[in-house]
Amino acid sequence: MAKLSPLQRVKKEHGSKATLAAKVLAKLNKPEGEDDDTFANRVQTMSNAKLLRLFDAYARLEAKHGTREALVDALVAARFPSGNAPYHAKLSTFSVPKLLDLARQDAVA
Known part of the structure; x- marks a missing residue:
């Protein structure tokens, strides 16, 4: 088909x-x-x-991570286990497809 x-x-x-x-x-x-x-x-x-x-990007976000903020928190935790406020602020400005791409690269589940 x-x-x-x-x-x-x-x-x-x-x-x-x-x-x-x-x-x-x-x-x-x-x-x-x-x-x-x-x-x-x-x-x-x-x-x-x-x-x-x-x-599709927003559907993947909701299915895998729930909210945009939860995805940003998971990305920051994956790269900086003790946290990093400037990195969190920068990621908060990214689009959902870009955040999902970063999650794929960092293997954030």
């Missing part, structure tokens, strides 16, 4: 792009200095592939 295209996956798993965009929008943090309408429009006009990647 052939691999589904992003559009086919969106329709099969979420029904429509608008539904998927709404799910992703609910999970994302709005950047400072950007109003709600502009941010929502930016998310709604993302490609299907990017929306699917973001949705």
Whole structure:
């Protein structure tokens, strides 16, 4: 069986792009200095592939680590067993996909 295209996956798993965009929008943090309408429009006009990647990343985060803060704490503990506040602050600014990539590299379960 052939691999589904992003559009086919969106329709099969979420029904429509608008539904998927709404799910992703609910999970994302709005950047400072950007109003709600502009941010929502930016998310709604993302490609299907990017929306699917973001949705999958947040699903992996919730399944493996629970919350973003728990993942950041686990990453800091893996590299610095006694803690490191500046590293924790820096990791807190990273996107969820980047944090998941760091967790994969550091073998954080």
